[in-house]
Amino acid sequence: MPLAASLPPSLFRSYSFLSGFKPKTHTLFPLPCYALECVPSHCLCTRLSLRPFFEHLRHEPLRRTLGVTLSTAAAAGVVSPNPGATVSTMSKKKARRDSPEGILRHQLGLCSKSGDLAQALRLYDEARAAATSLSVHHFNILLYLCSSSADPVGLERGFQIYRQMGLDGVAPNEATFTSVARLAAAKEDPDLAFDLVKQMSSAGIPPKLRSFGPALFGFCKKGDVQKAHEVEAYMASSGIEPDEAELAALLELNVRKGRGEGVYRLLHRMRVTVRRVSGSTAEIIESWFGSEVAEEVGLDKWDVRKVKEEMVKGGGGWHGQGWLGRGRWNVGRTEMDGSGVCQQCGEKLTCIDIDPVETEDFANSLAKLASQREVRADFMRFKVCVYTLLY
Known part of the structure; x- marks a missing residue:
């Protein structure tokens, strides 16, 4: 299904700005369907005694047949050869739920759903007084609630709980570091938030996108371009x-600082990653092209042949040679008609090809998917056919 990839506003000067934002075609591959086989109902009665059932069977051949069937099922693992093991497992689970640690986990979970930090802290203090052992899950719920609080007391309690977690010898995980990084960001300390991400990596814990948010947004808010790009x-x-939110924060920072090269780079990165931006991001882009700085950046002279060659290499949508020309941008909001013609400037959107890097990724992904479905040794030749079709 082809998806249009354009900005809400039409941005143009002496040449088409929208040509840098190219459409992307998503192809849906048929996925295999797997049939679920139902297990016979008599095979699920692992906890029932079958002795009375056999005693009431008067038909000898039928009794033998059922006996062989059930014995075969038990050998295959369908019927548990030891029904007592299931009872024992259930008893252990019930004992864990009814233990002080299990009850605390359940109560903290309710606090997390309702956002009740005060009750969660009361439960924590009671558990400490009762010498209840806390796991990483207990600590993570508490840290999450503290990091979501706007109260300075809650933030301070969060750091106290994190320090206590270290004293208790409870190993943190990604959720722990991310919550503490949010605590640091709430105290307007993005350096600490970034340091926690580095500690996470040093501990062998792969960070997630959410792990970087507190540090990145904190530096962008403070206007620290260097550390934000670090x-x-x-x-x-x-x-x-990064997703649109992270790229938009970096873009807004570079627009605010009047950094033309940074804006150019991030716009192209957004073109590849986001494709279609939200209204708030479009407003940031509009603010750049409406600024006086945007009028001054750009080359007075450029190699036309070089620009055309790079556009061909890039699939026809962009050249990557930086801002070309100077002057005031005409910024406006408009719509495209059914044939793709802009109602303000009269230019028509053109269909552009994916760039060489995307072509390589697409071919590799398609060949990998196909080779997983087909195990013949010569099937990797399929990749050559893909390249032939694409080029």
């Missing part, structure tokens, strides 16, 4: 791709 670089080295 976080962006660390994300890339960790194999984490």
